[in-house]
Amino acid sequence: METPKVSRSGLGRLPFSLHSQGVASGVRGGAQGAAAGRPDYDLLVIGGGSGGLACAKEAAQLGKKVAVVDYVEPSPQGTRWGLGGTCVNVGCIPKKLMHHAALLGGMIQDAPYYGWEVPQQVPHDWRKMAEAVQNYVKSLNWGHRVQLQERKVSYFNMKASFVDEHVVRGVAKGGKETLLSAKHIVIATGGRPKYPTHIEGAVEHGITSDDIFWLKESPGKTLVVGASYVALECAGFLTGLGLDTTVMMRSIPLRGFDQQMSALVTDYMASHGTRFLKGCTPLRVKRLPDNQLQVTWKDTASGREDMDTFNTVLWAIGRVPETRNLNLEKAGVNTNPESQKILVDAQEATSVPHIYAIGDTAEGRPELTPTAILAGRLLAQRLCGQSSDLMDYDNVPTTVFTPLEYGCVGLSEEAAVARHGKEHVEVYHAYYKPLEFTVAERDASQCYIKMVCLQKPPKPVLGLHFLGPNAGEVTQGFALGIKCGASYAQVMRTVGIHPTCAEEVTKLRISKRSGLDPTVTGC
Incomplete structure (x- = not known):
């Protein structure tokens, strides 16, 4: 050499x-x-x-x-890309664009309710979408x-x-x-992305989020292994684009996020066509003569093995x-x-x-x-001697771009209870129906908001969790208020913009402790 x-x-x-x-x-x-x-x-x-x-x-x-x-x-798998890192090339940017493509499919289904004459079957062209995103x-x-x-x-x-x-x-x-x-x-x-190298055939036959956004052809019937936000976001847009998609979860979804919200996220996905294999772990992946991938897995509760065939196996088990x-x-x-x-x-x-x-x-x-x-x-x-300011990592907002988006800032309910004690935490919550869901008769049973506060007045806001359309846009504004130390009383004195989903945050008057029905029934 x-x-x-x-x-x-x-x-x-x-x-x-x-x-x-x-x-x-x-x-x-x-x-x-x-x-x-x-x-x-x-x-x-x-x-x-x-x-x-x-x-x-x-x-x-x-x-x-x-x-x-x-x-x-x-x-x-040989995927390569240019300057800009994960977010630009194989993360936030292509993910959000493909998520939007999937949401457009839902809007096409809604369109006839609003008077648009749309053909019954509207096919999606993966190659065209991928080329536009990649360009x-x-x-x-x-x-x-x-x-x-x-x-x-x-x-x-x-x-x-x-x-x-x-x-x-x-x-x-x-x-x-x-x-x-x-x-x-x-x-x-x-x-x-992490590969499960201990699983036979995982590296040879599987892909990760490093590859999915650069595929020239549709991944077809896909198994997504993992329950991270990467797993659920990818599974969500694949389902939304009309692909047969299964998520294999070993344990809980969205570890580290509020678990009530996480369950609602997966409930919504399941009700809209994503199949979930819960409590299952993959054992091996084998390529068949017809080029399909045969995946064998184990149900950890029963110990029983099962198998199915897929066109693509996507590993999303961490980084x-x-x-x-x-x-x-x-x-x-x-x-x-x-x-x-x-x-x-x-x-x-x-x-x-x-x-x-x-x-x-x-x-x-x-x-x-x-x-x-x-x-x-x-x-x-x-x-450069221009400032002494340090990065503040408290109350950092984020959004999971699943089909029904989940935005959050601050503490989860579990974290707030662990830190302050259940008796010192007050949670205000509501199930609501976005106006966009009404005419098209969409199911809004998972659209939910909760605000986690300290119980003692003025009830400082510890965390906000929003599940619904445009969650990122909604959460960003409230994140500023929480960063500035907003209290429950101040949020209640904030005038909402009507009719929006965001205004529902300013109307959270029912606490979990009260036991009252939190379903919003009108203005």
């Missing part, structure tokens, strides 16, 4: 097109420069996802010399490259690993190595941080040996003071794009 060539050239900044190919640029002295006290960069960011790019662009905007090193290892994602990839160029951020399309606490080795696709040194280093490598190949031990960066996530303090600093970690790769942080972005920007501002 040929020994890789190491670049320690004294070249100035090369054209942007060369940066994108992983050619060394702006490298003044590599490891030698660091040893001489002249690091190549003020800030080196490892990882080109949302958090890393936000940090890099902010620091560059504030006058620092910045580089980004990013490389995406193709998935076991949009590629435009975002290019946009990120342009933004880095405009801010004079050096971009290296290379695999990164530590040589020591100030030097990182980048290895380009062709094997060429470049040593980069920096005063400060930020690790923002995110995570990748692992991309830290194993960084040689963190060479830099002295400590990780949690179980999760492999990097241990950080309130400043996002690791065990090495000038090395930081943000986003999904950091221990104890929400695995959410907006938190990584804000954490990255705030970190850059601190490093």
Whole structure:
């Protein structure tokens, strides 16, 4: 095997097109420069996802010399993508677009009730949808490259690993190595889907969320294994696009979320065509001569084995941080040996003071794009002496984009009771019917809202949970109020916008403790 060539050239900044190919640029002295006290960069960011790019662009905007090193290892099925990380390429963006495509199918079914003459059978073209989604994602990839160029951020399309606490080795696709040194280093490598490697045929025949959004052809009859938000979101839009979809759950859905809300989410999905295999674990996956996948699983309650055939098996059983190949031990960066996530303090600093970690790769942080972005920007501002503000990880809102969306901010009911005691918690709730559901005679039995408060006046709001249309849009506004310390009394004095689903939050006057029927029956 040929020994890789190491670049320690004294070249100035090369054209942007060369940066994108992983050619060394702006490298003044590599490891030698660091040893001489002249690091190549003020800030080196490892990882080109949302958090890393936000940090890099902010620091560059504030006058620092910045580089980004990013490389995406193709998935076991060979899927690859461009700059932008999970959210842009295989997460939030394509997920929301495919979720919207599925919702449009529901609107087409509603249309005749409103006077639209729609054919009885309206087919969906996966290839056309996928091409449109993928083209949009590629435009975002290019946009990120342009933004880095405009801010004079050096971009290296290379695999990164530590040589020591100030030097990182980048290895380009062709094997060429470049040593980069920096005063400060930020690790923002995110995570990748987990494969159940102990299950026969899982890796060979299964796909993950790294692949589903880049399929050229419809996945057909699909088994989704897992009960995470990724599992339920994917199963939801697949069902909505008219595909035969089954979810295999080992235990509870949406672990870490409010479990009453989680049960309503899966109830809605089940009533709208998604099949659930509860308390089941897969044993093996086998490809048959006709190219179908035969999956054998075990019912943990009865011990009985069962099987069925599918066109696609999608693993959505969790994610692992991309830290194993960084040689963190060479830099002295400590990780949690179980999760492999990097241990950080309130400043996002690791065990090495000038090395930081943000986003999904950091221990104890929400695995959410907006938190990584804000954490990255705030970190850059601190490093540039512009601010001392720390990221506040309390009351971070989020939404699960299942067919009936679930938005939440603050504590779940279980967490509030565990923290404050059941006798000190008051829960106000309501089942409601969105106006959009009325004419089309849609079932609204899972549309539900609850607000978790402390019982003692003025009853500070601890958490809000909203299940219904446009949950993300609804939750975002109330998140600001809760972040500002809103009380139940203040929410009740807030005038609702009529007729909206969001106004139902301002009408939550029935508590669980009262035992009264929480069903909304009119204005």
